[in-house]
Amino acid sequence: MTQNTKIILFLGATGGCGLSVLRRSLAAGHTCIALCRTPSTLLTKLDTPNPPPNLVLHTGNAHDPSAVFLALTAPVDTILTSIGGVFTFTGLTIDDPHVCETGMATLLAAIRRRRAEVGPAWRPRLLVISSTGHTGVGPRDTPLLMVPLYRGLLAVPRRDKKAMEDLLVGEGAEEGWTVVRPSLLTDGGSGRVVRVGVEDPGGRRVERSEVGYTISREDVGKWVFEELIEEREPGRWLRKAVGLTY
Template sequence: MTQKTVAFFGASTGVGLGALKTCLAAGHSCIALCRNPAKLSAIFDLEKTPNLTIVQGNAHDIAAVSRCLKASETTLVDAIVSTIGGAFIWSKMTLDDAHVCEKGIETLLSALTTLRKSGVVGRPHITAFSTTGMSRFGRDTPVAVTPFYSIVLKVPHLDKRAMEDKLASSGEEYTVVRASLLTDGETEREIRVGIEDPAKGVETKAIGYTISREDAGKWVARNLVARREERFLNKTATITY
Protein backbone atom coordinates (compact mmCIF):
# COMPACT_ATOMS: atom_id res chain seq x y z
CA MET A 1 0.00 0.00 0.00
CA THR A 2 1.27 3.44 -0.92
CA GLN A 3 1.82 5.62 2.13
CA LYS A 4 0.01 8.95 1.91
CA THR A 5 -0.02 12.29 3.65
CA VAL A 6 -3.47 13.12 5.00
CA ALA A 7 -4.83 16.35 6.50
CA PHE A 8 -7.53 16.00 9.16
CA PHE A 9 -10.02 18.61 10.34
CA GLY A 10 -12.23 17.68 13.28
CA ALA A 11 -10.26 14.59 14.31
CA SER A 12 -10.09 15.10 18.06
CA THR A 13 -13.33 13.15 18.60
CA GLY A 14 -15.87 10.88 16.94
CA VAL A 15 -15.71 9.86 13.30
CA GLY A 16 -12.62 11.94 12.60
CA LEU A 17 -10.73 10.34 15.46
CA GLY A 18 -11.70 6.89 14.23
CA ALA A 19 -10.41 7.71 10.75
CA LEU A 20 -7.21 9.23 12.16
CA LYS A 21 -6.46 6.16 14.30
CA THR A 22 -6.95 3.85 11.31
CA CYS A 23 -4.73 5.95 9.05
CA LEU A 24 -1.97 6.18 11.66
CA ALA A 25 -2.06 2.42 12.23
CA ALA A 26 -1.70 1.92 8.46
CA GLY A 27 1.44 4.06 8.44
CA HIS A 28 0.10 7.15 6.69
CA SER A 29 1.54 10.54 7.62
CA CYS A 30 -1.25 12.51 9.28
CA ILE A 31 -1.55 16.23 9.97
CA ALA A 32 -4.37 17.09 12.35
CA LEU A 33 -5.69 20.57 13.04
CA CYS A 34 -6.90 20.94 16.62
CA ARG A 35 -8.03 23.96 18.60
CA ASN A 36 -6.78 22.27 21.76
CA PRO A 37 -3.81 20.00 20.90
CA ALA A 38 -3.92 18.52 24.40
CA LYS A 39 -7.00 16.55 23.34
CA LEU A 40 -4.99 14.56 20.80
CA SER A 41 -1.74 14.42 22.76
CA ALA A 42 -3.74 12.84 25.58
CA ILE A 43 -4.84 10.07 23.20
CA PHE A 44 -1.62 9.45 21.30
CA ASP A 45 1.91 9.01 22.64
CA LEU A 46 3.60 11.38 20.20
CA GLU A 47 7.03 9.81 20.78
CA LYS A 48 5.61 6.50 19.58
CA THR A 49 3.53 8.10 16.82
CA PRO A 50 6.08 9.87 14.60
CA ASN A 51 3.65 9.93 11.67
CA LEU A 52 1.30 12.31 13.51
CA THR A 53 1.72 16.09 13.38
CA ILE A 54 -0.67 18.23 15.42
CA VAL A 55 -1.26 21.82 14.31
CA GLN A 56 -2.99 24.22 16.69
CA GLY A 57 -5.72 26.32 15.13
CA ASN A 58 -9.30 26.72 14.01
CA ALA A 59 -10.83 25.21 10.87
CA HIS A 60 -12.19 28.67 9.96
CA ASP A 61 -8.71 30.23 10.00
CA ILE A 62 -7.22 30.10 6.50
CA ALA A 63 -3.64 30.41 7.77
CA ALA A 64 -4.03 27.46 10.16
CA VAL A 65 -5.80 25.37 7.52
CA SER A 66 -3.09 26.15 4.98
CA ARG A 67 -0.40 24.84 7.33
CA CYS A 68 -2.14 21.48 7.36
CA LEU A 69 -2.51 21.21 3.59
CA LYS A 70 1.18 21.12 2.68
CA ALA A 71 3.00 17.80 2.52
CA SER A 72 6.15 19.73 1.64
CA GLU A 73 7.04 23.28 0.69
CA THR A 74 5.94 22.63 -2.88
CA THR A 75 3.31 19.89 -2.71
CA LEU A 76 -0.16 19.49 -1.23
CA VAL A 77 -1.25 16.53 0.87
CA ASP A 78 -2.68 13.47 -0.87
CA ALA A 79 -6.01 13.46 0.94
CA ILE A 80 -8.16 15.63 3.20
CA VAL A 81 -10.71 14.36 5.73
CA SER A 82 -13.08 16.94 7.22
CA THR A 83 -15.47 15.88 9.97
CA ILE A 84 -15.98 19.26 11.62
CA GLY A 85 -19.33 20.11 13.17
CA GLY A 86 -20.99 22.22 15.82
CA ALA A 87 -22.39 21.40 19.24
CA PHE A 88 -26.15 20.93 19.22
CA ILE A 89 -28.07 23.12 21.68
CA TRP A 90 -31.19 21.14 22.54
CA SER A 91 -32.92 24.02 24.34
CA LYS A 92 -32.81 26.10 21.14
CA MET A 93 -32.88 23.25 18.59
CA THR A 94 -29.89 24.68 16.79
CA LEU A 95 -26.08 24.59 16.65
CA ASP A 96 -23.67 26.77 18.57
CA ASP A 97 -22.52 27.85 15.09
CA ALA A 98 -25.25 27.43 12.48
CA HIS A 99 -22.76 27.73 9.61
CA VAL A 100 -19.82 25.74 10.99
CA CYS A 101 -19.59 23.27 8.09
CA GLU A 102 -20.31 25.84 5.40
CA LYS A 103 -17.60 28.17 6.68
CA GLY A 104 -15.24 25.24 7.10
CA ILE A 105 -15.48 24.12 3.48
CA GLU A 106 -15.22 27.73 2.26
CA THR A 107 -12.01 28.15 4.25
CA LEU A 108 -10.60 24.85 3.01
CA LEU A 109 -11.31 25.63 -0.64
CA SER A 110 -9.90 29.15 -0.30
CA ALA A 111 -6.75 27.77 1.28
CA LEU A 112 -6.23 25.35 -1.60
CA THR A 113 -6.67 28.16 -4.12
CA THR A 114 -4.24 30.43 -2.29
CA LEU A 115 -1.58 27.72 -1.95
CA ARG A 116 -1.78 26.84 -5.64
CA LYS A 117 -1.39 30.49 -6.58
CA SER A 118 1.81 30.53 -4.52
CA GLY A 119 3.20 27.60 -6.50
CA VAL A 120 2.22 24.64 -4.34
CA VAL A 121 1.00 21.78 -6.54
CA GLY A 122 -1.31 18.83 -6.01
CA ARG A 123 -4.90 17.65 -6.22
CA PRO A 124 -5.91 16.04 -2.93
CA HIS A 125 -9.10 14.07 -2.62
CA ILE A 126 -11.47 15.71 -0.12
CA THR A 127 -13.77 13.68 2.11
CA ALA A 128 -16.48 15.74 3.82
CA PHE A 129 -18.61 14.07 6.47
CA SER A 130 -22.34 14.75 6.36
CA THR A 131 -25.57 13.04 7.39
CA THR A 132 -28.51 11.17 5.92
CA GLY A 133 -31.89 12.81 5.53
CA MET A 134 -30.79 15.27 2.85
CA SER A 135 -31.10 13.47 -0.48
CA ARG A 136 -32.78 15.46 -3.24
CA PHE A 137 -33.77 12.22 -4.92
CA GLY A 138 -36.02 10.61 -2.32
CA ARG A 139 -36.11 9.34 1.22
CA ASP A 140 -32.79 7.96 2.50
CA THR A 141 -33.84 7.30 6.12
CA PRO A 142 -36.34 4.90 7.71
CA VAL A 143 -39.87 6.29 7.88
CA ALA A 144 -39.83 6.16 11.68
CA VAL A 145 -37.06 8.75 12.02
CA THR A 146 -38.19 11.11 9.25
CA PRO A 147 -39.99 13.54 11.63
CA PHE A 148 -36.92 13.70 13.88
CA TYR A 149 -34.69 14.55 10.94
CA SER A 150 -37.00 17.16 9.45
CA ILE A 151 -37.75 18.98 12.71
CA VAL A 152 -34.90 18.52 15.18
CA LEU A 153 -32.07 18.48 12.66
CA LYS A 154 -33.32 21.28 10.40
CA VAL A 155 -30.49 23.72 11.21
CA PRO A 156 -27.64 21.17 11.00
CA HIS A 157 -29.05 19.93 7.70
CA LEU A 158 -29.09 23.41 6.19
CA ASP A 159 -25.46 23.80 7.17
CA LYS A 160 -24.50 20.39 5.77
CA ARG A 161 -26.43 21.11 2.56
CA ALA A 162 -24.50 24.34 2.01
CA MET A 163 -21.23 22.48 2.61
CA GLU A 164 -22.12 19.71 0.18
CA ASP A 165 -23.19 22.12 -2.56
CA LYS A 166 -20.07 24.26 -2.28
CA LEU A 167 -17.84 21.19 -2.45
CA ALA A 168 -19.72 19.68 -5.40
CA SER A 169 -19.32 22.88 -7.43
CA SER A 170 -15.67 23.47 -6.47
CA GLY A 171 -13.99 21.46 -9.21
CA GLU A 172 -12.00 19.53 -6.59
CA GLU A 173 -12.03 15.73 -6.35
CA TYR A 174 -14.26 14.79 -3.46
CA THR A 175 -16.59 12.35 -1.75
CA VAL A 176 -19.39 13.35 0.60
CA VAL A 177 -20.13 10.70 3.23
CA ARG A 178 -23.63 10.73 4.69
CA ALA A 179 -23.98 8.56 7.77
CA SER A 180 -27.03 7.34 9.66
CA LEU A 181 -27.52 8.42 13.28
CA LEU A 182 -24.19 8.04 15.05
CA THR A 183 -23.64 5.79 18.05
CA ASP A 184 -20.57 4.86 20.08
CA GLY A 185 -18.57 1.66 20.09
CA GLU A 186 -16.46 -0.24 17.60
CA THR A 187 -18.22 -3.29 16.16
CA GLU A 188 -17.75 -5.99 13.56
CA ARG A 189 -21.10 -5.31 11.93
CA GLU A 190 -21.38 -5.16 8.17
CA ILE A 191 -21.64 -1.66 6.73
CA ARG A 192 -24.04 -1.16 3.85
CA VAL A 193 -23.26 1.54 1.30
CA GLY A 194 -25.44 3.56 -1.03
CA ILE A 195 -24.15 5.81 -3.80
CA GLU A 196 -25.74 8.99 -5.14
CA ASP A 197 -24.60 11.14 -8.03
CA PRO A 198 -25.33 14.83 -7.28
CA ALA A 199 -26.63 15.39 -10.80
CA LYS A 200 -27.98 12.01 -11.95
CA GLY A 201 -29.47 10.72 -8.71
CA VAL A 202 -29.38 7.47 -6.77
CA GLU A 203 -27.21 4.66 -8.11
CA THR A 204 -27.61 2.27 -5.17
CA LYS A 205 -29.62 2.77 -1.99
CA ALA A 206 -28.83 1.89 1.63
CA ILE A 207 -31.35 2.87 4.30
CA GLY A 208 -30.71 2.16 7.97
CA TYR A 209 -31.02 3.54 11.48
CA THR A 210 -27.50 3.83 12.90
CA ILE A 211 -23.76 3.41 12.51
CA SER A 212 -21.08 3.93 15.13
CA ARG A 213 -18.61 6.78 14.96
CA GLU A 214 -15.68 4.39 15.21
CA ASP A 215 -16.91 2.14 12.40
CA ALA A 216 -17.73 5.14 10.20
CA GLY A 217 -14.22 6.49 10.73
CA LYS A 218 -12.63 3.17 9.83
CA TRP A 219 -14.76 2.98 6.68
CA VAL A 220 -13.63 6.44 5.58
CA ALA A 221 -9.96 5.62 6.16
CA ARG A 222 -10.09 2.29 4.36
CA ASN A 223 -12.28 3.19 1.38
CA LEU A 224 -11.51 6.86 0.71
CA VAL A 225 -7.93 7.28 1.93
CA ALA A 226 -6.14 3.93 1.65
CA ARG A 227 -7.87 2.66 -1.49
CA ARG A 228 -9.84 5.65 -2.75
CA GLU A 229 -12.40 3.63 -4.62
CA GLU A 230 -13.30 5.21 -7.96
CA ARG A 231 -17.01 4.44 -7.59
CA PHE A 232 -17.17 7.08 -4.86
CA LEU A 233 -15.33 9.82 -6.78
CA ASN A 234 -17.33 13.06 -6.94
CA LYS A 235 -20.34 11.33 -5.43
CA THR A 236 -22.14 10.86 -2.14
CA ALA A 237 -21.71 7.63 -0.20
CA THR A 238 -24.36 6.73 2.36
CA ILE A 239 -23.13 4.41 5.12
CA THR A 240 -25.26 2.52 7.62
CA TYR A 241 -25.65 -0.87 9.32
Protein backbone atom coordinates in the same frame (compact mmCIF):
# COMPACT_ATOMS: atom_id res chain seq x y z
CA MET B 1 2.04 -0.82 7.37
CA THR B 2 0.74 0.17 3.97
CA GLN B 3 3.25 0.26 1.10
CA ASN B 4 1.87 3.44 -0.48
CA THR B 5 1.90 5.95 2.36
CA LYS B 6 0.02 9.22 2.07
CA ILE B 7 0.13 12.65 3.63
CA ILE B 8 -3.29 13.35 5.11
CA LEU B 9 -4.63 16.58 6.58
CA PHE B 10 -7.31 16.10 9.26
CA LEU B 11 -9.80 18.83 10.15
CA GLY B 12 -11.97 17.75 13.08
CA ALA B 13 -9.72 14.90 14.19
CA THR B 14 -10.93 14.96 17.79
CA GLY B 15 -14.45 13.94 16.75
CA GLY B 16 -15.57 10.31 16.65
CA CYS B 17 -15.45 9.58 12.90
CA GLY B 18 -12.33 11.64 12.26
CA LEU B 19 -10.54 10.14 15.26
CA SER B 20 -11.36 6.64 14.05
CA VAL B 21 -9.82 7.37 10.63
CA LEU B 22 -6.80 9.07 12.24
CA ARG B 23 -6.01 6.10 14.49
CA ARG B 24 -6.05 3.71 11.56
CA SER B 25 -4.03 6.03 9.33
CA LEU B 26 -1.32 6.45 11.97
CA ALA B 27 -1.14 2.69 12.51
CA ALA B 28 -0.79 2.17 8.75
CA GLY B 29 2.21 4.52 8.61
CA HIS B 30 0.61 7.45 6.81
CA THR B 31 1.88 10.92 7.65
CA CYS B 32 -1.00 12.69 9.37
CA ILE B 33 -1.36 16.44 9.90
CA ALA B 34 -4.05 17.52 12.37
CA LEU B 35 -5.31 21.07 12.78
CA CYS B 36 -6.78 21.34 16.29
CA ARG B 37 -7.86 24.21 18.48
CA THR B 38 -6.38 22.33 21.46
CA PRO B 39 -3.82 19.69 20.37
CA SER B 40 -3.57 18.30 23.92
CA THR B 41 -7.20 17.16 23.61
CA LEU B 42 -6.28 15.03 20.61
CA LEU B 43 -3.27 13.53 22.39
CA THR B 44 -5.48 12.64 25.34
CA LYS B 45 -7.90 10.84 23.02
CA LEU B 46 -4.98 9.04 21.39
CA ASP B 47 -3.86 8.05 24.91
CA THR B 48 -0.32 9.37 24.49
CA PRO B 49 1.54 12.32 26.09
CA ASN B 50 3.51 12.97 22.90
CA PRO B 51 2.53 12.78 19.24
CA PRO B 52 3.77 9.71 17.36
CA PRO B 53 6.52 10.41 14.78
CA ASN B 54 4.08 10.41 11.85
CA LEU B 55 1.67 12.93 13.42
CA VAL B 56 2.19 16.65 12.89
CA LEU B 57 0.06 18.92 15.08
CA HIS B 58 -1.01 22.45 14.13
CA THR B 59 -2.81 24.70 16.58
CA GLY B 60 -5.66 26.61 14.98
CA ASN B 61 -9.29 26.78 13.92
CA ALA B 62 -10.71 25.26 10.74
CA HIS B 63 -12.50 28.59 10.16
CA ASP B 64 -9.23 30.56 10.18
CA PRO B 65 -8.00 30.95 6.57
CA SER B 66 -4.36 31.45 7.66
CA ALA B 67 -4.36 28.40 9.94
CA VAL B 68 -5.88 26.14 7.29
CA PHE B 69 -3.49 27.42 4.63
CA LEU B 70 -0.43 26.80 6.82
CA ALA B 71 -1.57 23.26 7.63
CA LEU B 72 -2.32 22.59 3.96
CA THR B 73 1.25 22.06 2.81
CA ALA B 74 1.75 21.24 -0.85
CA PRO B 75 2.69 17.55 -0.27
CA VAL B 76 -0.74 16.86 1.25
CA ASP B 77 -2.53 14.45 -1.07
CA THR B 78 -5.64 13.71 1.02
CA ILE B 79 -7.83 15.93 3.20
CA LEU B 80 -10.43 14.63 5.63
CA THR B 81 -12.84 17.15 7.14
CA SER B 82 -15.21 15.97 9.84
CA ILE B 83 -15.85 19.21 11.71
CA GLY B 84 -19.21 19.81 13.35
CA GLY B 85 -20.99 21.78 16.03
CA VAL B 86 -22.08 20.99 19.58
CA PHE B 87 -25.82 20.45 19.86
CA THR B 88 -27.75 22.42 22.48
CA PHE B 89 -31.33 21.69 23.45
CA THR B 90 -31.85 25.40 24.12
CA GLY B 91 -33.32 26.52 20.82
CA LEU B 92 -32.68 23.08 19.27
CA THR B 93 -29.56 24.30 17.51
CA ILE B 94 -25.77 23.92 17.50
CA ASP B 95 -23.23 26.32 18.93
CA ASP B 96 -22.37 27.50 15.40
CA PRO B 97 -25.25 27.00 12.93
CA HIS B 98 -22.84 27.47 9.99
CA VAL B 99 -19.88 25.48 11.25
CA CYS B 100 -19.71 23.04 8.31
CA GLU B 101 -20.60 25.60 5.64
CA THR B 102 -17.96 28.08 6.85
CA GLY B 103 -15.39 25.32 7.21
CA MET B 104 -15.92 24.16 3.63
CA ALA B 105 -15.72 27.71 2.24
CA THR B 106 -12.47 28.24 4.15
CA LEU B 107 -10.99 24.94 2.98
CA LEU B 108 -11.85 25.46 -0.69
CA ALA B 109 -10.30 28.95 -0.58
CA ALA B 110 -7.13 27.54 1.02
CA ILE B 111 -6.88 24.83 -1.65
CA ARG B 112 -7.15 27.41 -4.42
CA ARG B 113 -4.56 29.64 -2.74
CA ARG B 114 -2.07 26.79 -2.30
CA ARG B 115 -2.66 25.56 -5.85
CA ALA B 116 -1.88 29.03 -7.19
CA GLU B 117 1.55 28.67 -5.58
CA VAL B 118 2.44 25.09 -6.52
CA GLY B 119 0.65 24.72 -9.85
CA PRO B 120 -2.58 23.26 -11.25
CA ALA B 121 -1.38 19.66 -11.08
CA TRP B 122 -1.81 19.58 -7.29
CA ARG B 123 -5.20 17.98 -6.74
CA PRO B 124 -5.61 16.59 -3.22
CA ARG B 125 -8.32 14.03 -2.54
CA LEU B 126 -11.07 15.65 -0.46
CA LEU B 127 -13.10 13.45 1.93
CA VAL B 128 -16.06 15.05 3.71
CA ILE B 129 -18.11 13.64 6.58
CA SER B 130 -21.72 14.81 6.28
CA SER B 131 -24.93 12.99 7.26
CA THR B 132 -28.06 11.43 5.85
CA GLY B 133 -31.31 13.38 5.87
CA HIS B 134 -30.88 15.74 2.94
CA THR B 135 -30.44 13.79 -0.26
CA GLY B 136 -30.97 16.15 -3.16
CA VAL B 137 -32.54 13.64 -5.54
CA GLY B 138 -34.49 10.43 -5.53
CA PRO B 139 -36.18 8.84 -2.50
CA ARG B 140 -35.47 9.90 1.09
CA ASP B 141 -32.35 8.39 2.64
CA THR B 142 -33.78 8.05 6.18
CA PRO B 143 -36.51 5.74 7.54
CA LEU B 144 -40.00 7.22 7.75
CA LEU B 145 -39.91 7.06 11.56
CA MET B 146 -36.74 9.21 11.57
CA VAL B 147 -38.10 11.99 9.37
CA PRO B 148 -39.55 14.05 12.29
CA LEU B 149 -36.17 13.84 14.07
CA TYR B 150 -34.24 15.17 11.08
CA ARG B 151 -36.79 17.85 10.21
CA GLY B 152 -37.34 18.91 13.82
CA LEU B 153 -34.62 18.28 16.38
CA LEU B 154 -31.80 18.08 13.82
CA ALA B 155 -33.05 20.73 11.41
CA VAL B 156 -30.24 23.25 12.07
CA PRO B 157 -27.26 20.88 11.69
CA ARG B 158 -29.03 19.29 8.72
CA ARG B 159 -29.28 22.66 6.93
CA ASP B 160 -25.63 23.36 7.72
CA LYS B 161 -24.45 20.09 6.21
CA LYS B 162 -26.65 20.62 3.16
CA ALA B 163 -25.07 24.06 2.64
CA MET B 164 -21.63 22.46 2.99
CA GLU B 165 -22.43 19.88 0.34
CA ASP B 166 -23.87 22.53 -1.99
CA LEU B 167 -20.58 24.45 -1.79
CA LEU B 168 -18.62 21.31 -2.55
CA VAL B 169 -20.75 20.25 -5.51
CA GLY B 170 -20.88 23.82 -6.87
CA GLU B 171 -17.75 25.79 -6.09
CA GLY B 172 -15.65 22.64 -5.60
CA ALA B 173 -17.10 20.71 -8.53
CA GLU B 174 -13.69 20.02 -10.10
CA GLU B 175 -12.06 18.79 -6.90
CA GLY B 176 -11.59 15.07 -6.29
CA TRP B 177 -14.14 14.77 -3.48
CA THR B 178 -16.26 12.12 -1.83
CA VAL B 179 -19.07 12.92 0.61
CA VAL B 180 -19.75 10.37 3.35
CA ARG B 181 -23.29 10.45 4.77
CA PRO B 182 -23.60 8.21 7.83
CA SER B 183 -26.99 7.60 9.38
CA LEU B 184 -27.55 8.49 13.06
CA LEU B 185 -24.18 8.03 14.78
CA THR B 186 -23.66 5.81 17.82
CA ASP B 187 -20.66 5.00 20.02
CA GLY B 188 -18.72 1.77 20.08
CA GLY B 189 -18.17 -0.69 17.25
CA SER B 190 -20.31 -3.58 16.17
CA GLY B 191 -18.62 -5.49 13.40
CA ARG B 192 -21.97 -5.45 11.60
CA VAL B 193 -22.16 -5.32 7.82
CA VAL B 194 -22.20 -1.74 6.53
CA ARG B 195 -24.67 -1.08 3.74
CA VAL B 196 -23.71 1.60 1.22
CA GLY B 197 -26.04 3.84 -0.74
CA VAL B 198 -24.60 5.82 -3.62
CA GLU B 199 -25.70 9.15 -5.05
CA ASP B 200 -24.19 11.18 -7.88
CA PRO B 201 -24.90 14.77 -6.71
CA GLY B 202 -23.48 16.36 -9.86
CA GLY B 203 -25.56 14.19 -12.15
CA ARG B 204 -28.53 14.40 -9.77
CA ARG B 205 -29.25 10.68 -9.66
CA VAL B 206 -29.31 7.92 -7.07
CA GLU B 207 -27.32 4.86 -8.10
CA ARG B 208 -28.26 2.71 -5.12
CA SER B 209 -30.52 3.47 -2.18
CA GLU B 210 -29.88 2.03 1.30
CA VAL B 211 -32.05 3.26 4.18
CA GLY B 212 -31.18 2.52 7.81
CA TYR B 213 -31.40 3.88 11.32
CA THR B 214 -27.89 3.99 12.83
CA ILE B 215 -24.20 3.29 12.41
CA SER B 216 -21.29 3.61 14.85
CA ARG B 217 -18.62 6.27 14.51
CA GLU B 218 -16.01 3.53 14.71
CA ASP B 219 -17.49 1.63 11.78
CA VAL B 220 -17.75 4.83 9.71
CA GLY B 221 -14.05 5.45 10.35
CA LYS B 222 -13.19 1.88 9.39
CA TRP B 223 -15.10 2.17 6.11
CA VAL B 224 -13.55 5.54 5.25
CA PHE B 225 -10.06 4.23 5.98
CA GLU B 226 -10.44 1.06 3.95
CA GLU B 227 -12.36 2.49 1.00
CA LEU B 228 -11.11 6.08 0.74
CA ILE B 229 -7.68 6.21 2.40
CA GLU B 230 -6.36 2.79 1.38
CA GLU B 231 -8.55 2.86 -1.77
CA ARG B 232 -9.18 -0.81 -2.37
CA GLU B 233 -10.81 0.24 -5.64
CA PRO B 234 -9.18 3.53 -6.74
CA GLY B 235 -11.65 6.01 -8.21
CA ARG B 236 -14.77 4.01 -7.32
CA TRP B 237 -16.22 6.68 -5.00
CA LEU B 238 -14.91 9.77 -6.80
CA ARG B 239 -17.46 12.63 -6.73
CA LYS B 240 -20.06 10.42 -5.12
CA ALA B 241 -22.10 10.86 -1.95
CA VAL B 242 -22.12 7.56 -0.11
CA GLY B 243 -24.68 6.78 2.56
CA LEU B 244 -23.46 4.43 5.31
CA THR B 245 -25.83 2.51 7.56
CA TYR B 246 -26.43 -0.91 9.13
